[in-house]
Amino acid sequence: MSSDKGDVTTTDSAEEPDEVQAATPVKGGGGGRKNVVATLFRFQSLFGLALVFIAGVIFSPNVNGELIFLGVNNLFDIVRSVSEIGILAVGMTLVILIGGIDLSVGSMLGFSSVVVAVLLVNENWGVGPAVVVVLILGLAFGALQGALVASFGIQAFIVTLAGMQVARGLARITSGGQGVQISYGNDDPSKAPEVFSLIGERTFNGVVPISTLIFAAVAALAIMALRVTSFSRHVYAIGGNEKAARLSGVPVMRVKIIVFAICGLCAALAGIVHAGYLNFGGPNDGTMFELKAIAAVVIGGTSLMGGRGTVLGTVAGALLVGMLENILGLNNIKSDWQSIIIGLVIVLAAGLQRIRPASVSS
Amino acid sequence: MDDDVSPLVEMTSISKSYGGVQACRDIDFTVRAGEVHALLGENGAGKSTLMKVLSGEVVDHQGEIFIEGARIRFNRPIDAQRAGIAMIHQELDLVPALSIAENIFLGKELKTRAGTVDKRRMIRQTGELLERTGVALDPRRLVEELRTGEQQLVTIAKALSLDARVLIMDEPTSALSSHEVEQLFEVISELRASGVGMVYISHRMEEIGRVADRATVLRNGSVVAEFDARELTAAQASEAMVGRPVQTLFHTSTAATGDEVLVVNDLHVHPKHPSPGRRDPNGITLSVRAGEIVGLAGLLGAGRTELLETLYGIGSPGSWSGEVSLRGKRIRPRGARRALRMGMAFVPEDRRIAGLALEHSVLANTVLSIVDRLAVAGAVPRGRERDAAQRSVEELGVKLGSINDPVGSLSGGNQQKVVLGRGMLTDPVLLLLDEPTRGVDVGAKAEIYRLLGEAAKRGVGVLFASSELAELVGVCDRVIVLRDGRSVRELNTSEVGEADLLAASMGEGMVVDALANGEANGGEVA
Ligand SMILES: Nc1ncnc2c1ncn2[C@@H]1O[C@H](COP(=O)(O)OP(=O)(O)OP(=O)(O)O)[C@@H](O)[C@H]1O
Ligand SMILES: [Mg+2]
Numbered sequence: 001m002s003s004d005k006g007d008v009t010t011t012d013s014a015e016e017p018d019e020v021q022a023a024t025p026v027k028g029g030g031g032g033r034k035n036v037v038a039t040l041f042r043f044q045s046l047f048g049l050a051l052v053f054i055a056g057v058i059f060s061p062n063v064n065g066e067l068i069f070l071g072v073n074n075l076f077d078i079v080r081s082v083s084e085i086g087i088l089a090v091g092m093t094l095v096i097l098i099g100g101i102d103l104s105v106g107s108m109l110g111f112s113s114v115v116v117a118v119l120l121v122n123e124n125w126g127v128g129p130a131v132v133v134v135l136i137l138g139l140a141f142g143a144l145q146g147a148l149v150a151s152f153g154i155q156a157f158i159v160t161l162a163g164m165q166v167a168r169g170l171a172r173i174t175s176g177g178q179g180v181q182i183s184y185g186n187d188d189p190s191k192a193p194e195v196f197s198l199i200g201e202r203t204f205n206g207v208v209p210i211s212t213l214i215f216a217a218v219a220a221l222a223i224m225a226l227r228v229t230s231f232s233r234h235v236y237a238i239g240g241n242e243k244a245a246r247l248s249g250v251p252v253m254r255v256k257i258i259v260f261a262i263c264g265l266c267a268a269l270a271g272i273v274h275a276g277y278l279n280f281g282g283p284n285d286g287t288m289f290e291l292k293a294i295a296a297v298v299i300g301g302t303s304l305m306g307g308r309g310t311v312l313g314t315v316a317g318a319l320l321v322g323m324l325e326n327i328l329g330l331n332n333i334k335s336d337w338q339s340i341i342i343g344l345v346i347v348l349a350a351g352l353q354r355i356r357p358a359s360v361s362s
Numbered sequence: 363m364d365d366d367v368s369p370l371v372e373m374t375s376i377s378k379s380y381g382g383v384q385a386c387r388d389i390d391f392t393v394r395a396g397e398v399h400a401l402l403g404e405n406g407a408g409k410s411t412l413m414k415v416l417s418g419e420v421v422d423h424q425g426e427i428f429i430e431g432a433r434i435r436f437n438r439p440i441d442a443q444r445a446g447i448a449m450i451h452q453e454l455d456l457v458p459a460l461s462i463a464e465n466i467f468l469g470k471e472l473k474t475r476a477g478t479v480d481k482r483r484m485i486r487q488t489g490e491l492l493e494r495t496g497v498a499l500d501p502r503r504l505v506e507e508l509r510t511g512e513q514q515l516v517t518i519a520k521a522l523s524l525d526a527r528v529l530i531m532d533e534p535t536s537a538l539s540s541h542e543v544e545q546l547f548e549v550i551s552e553l554r555a556s557g558v559g560m561v562y563i564s565h566r567m568e569e570i571g572r573v574a575d576r577a578t579v580l581r582n583g584s585v586v587a588e589f590d591a592r593e594l595t596a597a598q599a600s601e602a603m604v605g606r607p608v609q610t611l612f613h614t615s616t617a618a619t620g621d622e623v624l625v626v627n628d629l630h631v632h633p634k635h636p637s638p639g640r641r642d643p644n645g646i647t648l649s650v651r652a653g654e655i656v657g658l659a660g661l662l663g664a665g666r667t668e669l670l671e672t673l674y675g676i677g678s679p680g681s682w683s684g685e686v687s688l689r690g691k692r693i694r695p696r697g698a699r700r701a702l703r704m705g706m707a708f709v710p711e712d713r714r715i716a717g718l719a720l721e722h723s724v725l726a727n728t729v730l731s732i733v734d735r736l737a738v739a740g741a742v743p744r745g746r747e748r749d750a751a752q753r754s755v756e757e758l759g760v761k762l763g764s765i766n767d768p769v770g771s772l773s774g775g776n777q778q779k780v781v782l783g784r785g786m787l788t789d790p791v792l793l794l795l796d797e798p799t800r801g802v803d804v805g806a807k808a809e810i811y812r813l814l815g816e817a818a819k820r821g822v823g824v825l826f827a828s829s830e831l832a833e834l835v836g837v838c839d840r841v842i843v844l845r846d847g848r849s850v851r852e853l854n855t856s857e858v859g860e861a862d863l864l865a866a867s868m869g870e871g872m873v874v875d876a877l878a879n880g881e882a883n884g885g886e887v888a
Contacts, residue, residue: 228744230737237730240719247676247716248730248784249702307719 044352045300045316048345052320056327068330072207080209082322083277084109084270084286086315087215088293089300090222091142091266093314094259096297098238099306100149100156102260104141104163105267105293109286111171112138112271117180117281120192127196135268141167142264146257156260164290171283180281199276211273218266222311235259239306295342296321299349320345368431370395370559371447371528376415376425378408380771383763385411386423387583393528393559398550400562400574400591402603404803405775406761407580409563410452413530416561417449418442448526452533452563452774452801453714454513456520458506463488465505466520491519496545497662500638507639510711510797511537511662511829518546529553530561533774535569536800537711539661539829540864547573565775565803566830567596567603579603596832600804608804620652623792623823624673625687631668633678641665642678644847650792650823655814657838657855658827661867665847666827667711670794673825674708675701689791702731707785711796713774717781720770724762725751727769727780731788754783759809775802782810786817793817793824799833811837831860843867 040047060069068074088105095102112134119130141163148159185191202209226232234255237245246252270289275281300317302309321342328338371393378386385408393399401409414420416427418436427434429445436442442449456465463484472480472487488501495515505513514537521529535543550573553560562574570577571594579587579602587602600608626649631642641663650656658666671677673686675695686693688704695701698708710716718727728751729736736746751765758779762772769780782798793814799807814824814837828834834841835855843851843866851866 228741230733230740230742233726233730233733233742236722236726237719240722240726241715241717243716244710244718245730247674247698247708247710249699249734249788250730251699308721 041352042301043313045313045320045349048299048349049316049320049323052323052327056323059327059331061330069327074326074330076202076207076209076212078322078326079212079215079319081326082296082318083209083211083215084274085289085292085296085321086318087218087266087270087273088289089296089314089318090218090311091263092290092293093222093297093300093302093309093311094235095156095263096294096302096304097235097306097309098256098259099242100256100260101160101294101304102142102145102156102163102263102267103160103290104145104167105263105270106286106289106291107164107167107171108138108141108264108267109271109274109289110283111167111174112268113275113278113285114171114175114180114271114281114283116272116275117182117192118174120196121180121182121190124189127193131272134272135265138264138266138268138271139261140264142267143257143261145264146260149260150253150256168283175281175283177283179283182275182279182281184279196276197279199273200279211277214269214273218269219311219315223315226311231255231258236307239303239308241307292321295346298346301349301353303353317349368428369393370430371416372428372431373412373416374426374428376412376423376427378411378415378420378423384583386415389425389580389583389585391578391585393561395527395557395559396554397575398554398560398562398573400564400570400577401580402563402570402577402599403580404603404805405801406773407803408583409580410532410773411583412580413449413532413561413563416442416528417447417530443524443526446527447530448521448524448528449530450517450521450532450534452536454510454517454712456505456513456516459504461502461504462492462499462508462516463501465516466491466501466523487523488519491523492516494522494549495519496542503639507637509639509663509667511539511542512639514538515542518549522549526558528559528561530563532563533565533801534562535564535566537797537829539867540831541661541868543569565799565801565807566832567599567804568832570594570599571596577602581605603803604805608808620654620821620823621689622649623652623689624648624650624825625685626673627685629672629682629684629686631672631678631680631682633680635678635680637678640668640678641847642668642680643672646684646844646847646849648842648849648852650825652791652821652823653818654840655818655824655826655838657834657841658825658844659829659831659834659841659863659867660844662829664844664867666844667796668847669844670708670796670825670827673701674698674706674794676708702788702790705791706794707731707788707790707792708794709782709785709796709798711800713777713781713800718769718777721768723766724755724760724769724772724780725765728754728765728784729787731784750787754787755780757786758783758813759806775806778802779806779810782813786813791822793822793826795824795826797828798826799828799830807833831863834863835860 056069057067060067088109092102092105115137116130116134119125119133120127145159145163148154149156182192182196184194184197186194199210234245234250237248237250238252238255242252274285296318297314298304299320300309300313302313324342324345325338328341369392373389373391376386376389376391389412391412403409411420415423418439418441421437434445457468460468466488467484472483474480485501492499492501492515495518497512497515499512505516508516514534518534534546538546550560564570570591574591577589577591577594578585589602626646629643629646633640633642643665646669648656658669660666668677675697682694693704695704714720725748729747732750733742736742736750755762755765760776760779760783762776769777778798778801785793799810802810818824826838838855841853841855841863842849843853843863845867853862853866
């Protein structure tokens, strides 16, 4: 949980003034440096993002004196490319905050993209009902996984490993193993309503991708919710010390189920965005996305042990990976090398977490 | 002492600060062979920090350490161990998933000639060590199954296994009842006779005069007094530590004429999965009136914790017989959340395992039980949350820099106050306290007793389990003695003293001894 900085509240019941002195952090000098270090660690992914941005500027190819990297289109390509992973990663952050993990989100994305495509194209559903049904499916799938984790005490890793297989299988069955192409036409019943194609478009003079706006909205909502709600206090408490949380009256089981449900919901939404962007429901799409989402969360500074981390960090983590891929791509570095470099970044981020001083609260 | 022999341990000008907090300030400290040197000080005075410097856990300190006159610098705990220094930690540092024997020989496993781990020898030696500390525990049992006091004995056995020349004991008795404490004191005298130098830290003042030869008092990280500690009374020790006389005994007026808040009638729990270490209620009868503080006494394993857990709805799953009523309504709480709603609050015995998220702020930990109630439409108003935490922290006199500090950075006693504060904030009608003053300094204990007294005055019923007899006699109106999960006696503290309590806790055989000393009285509960 974030704290307002510079707000040093001094509390001391002792009467002797010298005791007050000992208990109060010394201001200035050492205290100041400590604050800088604390801030650096707390927002490590934002600083990382800034560094990568600077690297992007430095290494950007130059056409007619213009840096391609800084071109408006290129920058929005980056935020577009991270939209689906970003949405997944927001849900993943919650799960990881309670000390869990969700490996099913990539398959769930594929399944959702297939279901929405089938409903729109083959079943002639309207966009509203189709989207709602897919979101509910995601929510229910997540809640089921959460219930297995919470009530039977099966490890989240195992439950969601199974869920990953199940969702992938469902995606293939639903689609008959073939991708479902979405074509648009409001009057043709075998085509999807045209509004759905909006997801793939860009607004504000064709600059800002709609899918990015969806991601931004999800992230903003999550950031707000994790700041202010009592639910978020429960989430952090469970990750911090589950037993203590339970004894303090936190409804541990309910919170876990809700968290997994939200993660499933995010996966379904990401699947819808994916289908809308590609105009395609792909049963094999989203493979490995769960790992990319986890990577974004880890780079964003959230502890895999739970109890510590922020959605803002995750957003920065997702952007950092997207930006890095973009820079490497602009410089014609092959994707093999891209994945090696991203692997190193993950290790670096995790390493920074290890040396993070204990006094830096999340 | 002859001055030409250099002391076993000499620490000079030790300073250490954590961020802005100066934990140790220019401290000189010595330990001589064959003496017990008590280290006194309030919570957060720097006792543990100083000892962690000596045991090689805190290495970024100023000042120097000499062992038998030779200057030495530790870079890791193992360096200190090699120099013959062992430490019993205040916070139990065992691996829960390993057995007792595996914990004791962790990192120094005995090998057979074939090079495999020699389990049999480890188990036998562990048995012998445990015997010295006075408990008959099966060395193969997992540490996570043990109660806190038993874990403490294992920690002691682990330190003894090192055959150290210098033994640091940081609150070794905080979870022990008198019987085990006596046993430990015997071990200490043996070690003293064999020339081991010891440091003894405790917040149980009556122990100091009994066990220590010399005492040093720390206040805010500095040495403020050093004196001969033999025959020191509890009151003298407290006064030396706090700097003024402390009233440690608070007899809350027995104006407890309120209604019965809690009635337990012949409660038996038949656990679904019986486990050897647990002593579930097996015939408990007691009552707590509004405004009354009722103590729970008993030896280690008498079933105090299990009783409190059962009442709070977190005991062993299984069937019940007998009845429990809260404010006249028969209840069977299932789960902490419901118990809290009914108006109970529980302070668990081990704050690090069951009480606190150590990495989280004091604020987050303090308000955790009431965030639901504070929330308006699901959102917790920052100001109200902060005010509640601030109020709690001030009322209990928690010593900290800011409520945003991680609670793990507070001293042990102050951590305990945070847990207590969380329970108090829920505004309970019944407070269930399991060793609420464990590791809390005398001044703060007095504060806590005062707070309990005030809560009682407001009509809260308090059920107070403690292994410190002085505290039970001083604070409670009545004390229920448990043995083997049964309530065997009820003593009125205005009529009886610690000796009677001890006798009643020990049971028949021991009562005879106590009677011989002409001390036991008090009526048997029907
Ligand atoms: N790891 C840490 N990080 C930050 N501050 C710390 C840390 N450990 C101790 N402190 C601070 O150093 C001071 C001394 O703490 P220490 O644990 O040595 O006290 P103590 O005398 O052992 O108290 P207690 O009787 O409660 O165990 C306290 O103000 C405490 O908050
Ligand atoms: Mg200490």
